[in-house]
Amino acid sequence: MPKKRKQKIRVGWFTFSCCEDSTIIFTELLNDHWKEWKELFDFRHARVLKKNNVLDELDIAFIEGAVASPEHEKMAKEIRKVSKKVVAIGACAVQGMPSAQRNFFDEKQKEEIEFLISRFKALPKVLKLSDVVKVDVEVPGCPMNPEDFLRKVNLLVKEFV
Numbered sequence: 453m454p455k456k457r458k459q460k461i462r463v464g465w466f467t468f469s470c471c472e473d474s475t476i477i478f479t480e481l482l483n484d485h486w487k488e489w490k491e492l493f494d495f496r497h498a499r500v501l502k503k504n505n506v507l508d509e510l511d512i513a514f515i516e517g518a519v520a521s522p523e524h525e526k527m528a529k530e531i532r533k534v535s536k537k538v539v540a541i542g543a544c545a546v547q548g549m550p551s552a553q554r555n556f557f558d559e560k561q562k563e564e565i566e567f568l569i570s571r572f573k574a575l576p577k578v579l580k581l582s583d584v585v586k587v588d589v590e591v592p593g594c595p596m597n598p599e600d601f602l603r604k605v606n607l608l609v610k611e612f613v
């Protein structure tokens with residue numbers, strides 16, 4: 453019988469500006485891995501999975517999406533402060549695009565969206581996660597590549613066992 457871990461690995465799953473397709477991939481992976489992950493992970497903060505979420509101390513924080521507002525910026529910094537490892541999930545978090553399309557708008561397009569930028573109190577430019585906080589691991593892809601995600605999660609898990 454496998455030895456019981458003293459403490460589960462505390463994880464969080466966070467979503468900023470994006471279409472959340474990597475979150476869907478993550479929940480699909482849960483179908484296959486929930487038994488093993490239930491023993492391994494304490495999902496402290498994952499709005500997609502539960503209502504009551506805590507942002508206290510995390511071993512691994514997974515962040516999907518680009519940073520598009522000062523609120524995202526603040527949240528990213530808070531997550532970084534309480535997390536041992538931060539993982540950027542999907543192309544939007546890793547490189548900003550495609551969520552950062554408005555960064556490449558011409559002057560006329562920029563004028564057209566000005567009222568939206570101000571209504572949603574958005575940043576003048578959409579940022580990739582590493583523009584705001586230190587990122588330890590990247591899982592690129594649009595959406596993220598599930599095999600790459602699993603490989604990197606398994607490597608991270610080894611650091612905590």
Ligand code: SF4
Nearest residue numbers: 470473542543544594
């Ligand atoms: S990387 Fe692609 S799939 Fe992921 S949030 Fe961005 S647009 Fe959506």
